Amino acid sequence: MNAILESHGITKDFSGIRALNGVDINVGEGERVGLIGPNGAGKTTFFNCLLGILTPDAGTVQFRGNDISNLRVHKRARAGIGRTFQRIELFSDTSVREHLLIAERVHNGSGAFWKDLLGMGRPTAVEIERCDDVLELLGLRELGDEPIEALSLGQGRLVEVGRALMTEPRLLLLDEPSSGLDREETAALAATLREVQAEKGFAILLVEHDVELVSKFTERLYVLDFGSLIAQGPTAETLSDPAVRRAYLGTLEVDSEVGSD
Amino acid sequence: MILASFGEDLIRAILQGTPPGTVYALIGLGFVLTYKTSGVFNLAFGAQAYISAAMFFKARQDWEWGIVPALILSVFVLAPAIGLILERLIFRNLRTASAVSKLVIAIGLSVALPALFEIVADYKPVAGRSPTGIVPNGSSVFYDPLGVYPFSRDELAQIAVAVLGMLLLGAIFRFTAAGLAMRAVVESPRMTELAGIPADRISALAWAISSMFAGMAGVLIAPRLPTLISTDFFTLVIVAMAAAALGRLVSLPRALIGGLGLGWFIAIFRTFLPRWSDDYTWLEPFEDNLAPSLPFVVLFGVLVFWPAIRRSIDATDPLSGVDPPPPALASSTRHPLLTMQTRAFGVAFFLLVGWLAFFRADGRWVFLLTQAVILSIIYLSITVITGFAGQISLCQGAFAAIGGFTVFQMADRYDMSVLLAALIGAFIAALVGALLSLPVLRLGGVWLAIATLAFAFFFDAVMVQASWVGGGGTALLSGTEVPRPVLGPIDFGASDRTFLALAIVVFIIVAIGVIQLREGTIGRTLRALRGSEVAAESIGISPARARIIAFAVSAFIAGLGGALLSMQQKNVNYSTNFSPVAALFWLVLVVSLSARTVEGAGQAGFAFALFGPLILEGSLLEWLPFLNEDNLPSFFPISAKWRFVLFGLTAIQFARHPEGMLEFGKRRATHKRNERYYARDAARAAAAELAQ
């Protein structure tokens, strides 16, 4: 499989403490990959290094064959990396559709200062249609005009996904998407994500604590502990690895019927 | 030989720099103390210091009290009392407000407190009556340990208090439970209460202590000033902010060393600065004015280059989710019918005012109305930068002045058409704004505000003196006259009414432009950035680019407005119109009314221009049928100082309604009717469904 994202030897120190120690991962086109690990293992740090929020002390990130290590956050987003947030990040005072419209406008790059001044900066019919298509896909069509404050957390997370989708990402990074959601909502989110992914064909890298979601949703798994990868491989095998159990799972029973559907 | 003299010069410079450095250190310490214990970027620190200094001065000189009772009254009674009142009335409600709204309040207070004190205590700064210090003969007895520079007793007292204060406060933070609790309240009053600590009591204690320190600093600093004026204290606080910034607002020892270092650096710089202007005369205005502006340059440099500041994160209250989200803009939840009614009312009102202005009003009122309209244009620049982009810029006055000065220069030197010159001025302002935004944008929040304030003071001290900007020495003699424009057959100088018409046309054009930007790509991008910067970046928005545009547009509007204001007054009148302090007023006024709407800017403009004549001078009452100019109540005209007090009250009101008073008022006034319209719609829809 062609790797869409590859990290080589990502290393990061925080005031003398090594948070990441030479982490290599790769994600193939259209693949669903999970990243788990105990608290403080460096998952968030790694995520931030991929996204350009943090600069690693060593190592490179390659995306679709190009070295993106020196690109800034928004450039990486434009290169095709979308993301959602663990603690939901939405724009206040902004309707659901407007969230997508902003992303669409940034993505198609048709905004210009002089157009704004001449009153041509408002959303076009084509843009609205494209946004509504994505809202439809996510089951949010009826909520298009709702202010974002009126949404539940689960719906808010879907809006985040929709906003990311407008930029037509080739890779979607999901940062603990189940956090704050109950079991039903998590299951619904997973189902929707899988449907959307089947249609659009992007790859997913998932950081998660909900082992049930990880085991059902991902095909491959990386396990981080103390900044280093301690295990990797197909999800089912990796979850039954004794080292993973020792460091992470404890007594938790993992559904044995896992992996690809 | 040369080396020996160099060494001596250096030592002398350092010793010379020590007393002013101590002043910076005292303020820096007090500033850090307040920030650490109350989370407020307390620009009113100077005002608090001033009040204690003035109280001490009055007690000593007018009442002829002894040093100790005067000190007790001013520092240990009055200062903490003011602190407690401020905490109770204002800052307690603001504990979980954003750093930016706290900053606005502090700016309001820095103006209101001295005015209020001067009214209540009947105190007037009189030139030539120099303040005295807390030690007898403080300014006349000297000690000269090294035989290079003699220290006065006052200066030694300052140094001693600064060092002792640092040690004492450091001990409080390090070894007492109260120190930890004070820091905790700043970060999250709710979590502090969950730990069983009464947050209100702790923050009252914090304000009492920090206000006492402010008062002490004020009394100590006073003897360095020839006359006791509140603005000097304000300027000192701005300069000393560099010291506080070096301590990243949390380290007391660093603030002390930073303050001293600032004093030393400035003294050394002055001693060893080579005279380049002997060879290059065009440098002369810079060199002459570099010395007074050096503190601001240093402050700017510290803010931009001190890496710790960029890294400092505003800790957010993890329990802020307990508060409900702020309500949406009133206009966004308004029923279409209500919107139509509001608009109709607005149009009728403006037609009435317009009719009065053009056909009934005398020259004075036309002049004032024109000023109101032009100020509204300038305030739209604040709508863009603060309302849309969420950044606090305190140098809008400098941008407006650039517009005014450009018109003056172009007309004076090249006899250029002033309308063209106004556009050029606006473009120059936009360019300056864009260039300024490059280094300061990385700062964000409160630091951005301070950096722009440093720029405003730098502009004030250096650029205004330059012959090719503010006219320098020649302008002092001949003024900065600006002609009114002539457009084909219309001479806007001939009649003030035609100029009013021009101002209104420009306002409408700018207002439409601003609204278009808000609804267009830029406005929505800025809204996204204000909502969540990380999320905006994650969809490919470049924060820097969007904010540079916002800065440039805002500066352009301010420059255009400044040019018009100069034309209207036929003079730039820099110090009354555009000084850094005047620009502070603008911001507080616009933000506390409503920074996010065009109406907010308009109302702020009218409030600023018309409040004095209408209310303070009693014109509003004169229009009543049974009153006229001669039988107004005797307390008219009211002292202009009340204007500052009311201004402070506005800021306090803002503390209760951070969305802006206008927004709040709008929502309250129309809420019921709005609900009724929506209920009627719902009923109709239900009936229609039934009918089907």
Add this chain to the structure above:
Amino acid sequence: MTNPILELRDVSAEYGPFRALFGVSLTIEPGASLALLGANGAGKTTVARVASGLVSASSGSVFVDGVDMTTKRTYEFAQAGLAHAPEGRSVFATFTVEENLVLSFRRALGRRGVPAAVEEAYALFPRLGERRRQIAGTLSGGEQRMLSLARVLVEKPRLLIADELSLGLAPIVVDEVYETLSSIRGTGTALLIVEQHVHHALELCDEVALLDHGTISWRGPSAEATEAVVNHLFDSGDR
């Protein structure tokens, strides 16, 4: 007869324009343990906040030990022996790990009790012990969660209120936290647990209350909280 440690009588609460609770009544006897379950948006967090005084009830009353605390401030709830670990990363981000613990322990346990309590916290979460001088804001999300829990677990309050206990914690750490909870339950601390992880909560607590759209829809012993009851709750929970 002893008074219940916490009693909510017909409590309603609002969140901005939204009503979050509709007449919730709830009692917790000293030493008892109650798991509060419900779908997202049902109002669980609001119940926890009302119980600790963070949010005041818009109607109804709150009693602690039989004393009416409805209008009392949050710190008075804490001084009455109620400890609340709010959801999310509720730590003082600019404090060191140790300062976070000291702030709370000093009030609850007195100056002398602090060192032992701090050591106990580190024994409970060794990761925190390794980072005692680190600024809490730079800890990972899970570590911040541990810090916030360490505070209430070590104090052994009279009533411990924990909101979304296991959120963001690795499964192995969740195990440890529940072990600690069941051991302090033996020492007389009453528990009010708000959880998504139904199984852990049911195992730990004697009683269960189900919250549905701002009202209590079912309450009973954990043993009777059958799969059906709980599932029904979550099925009807989506809005």
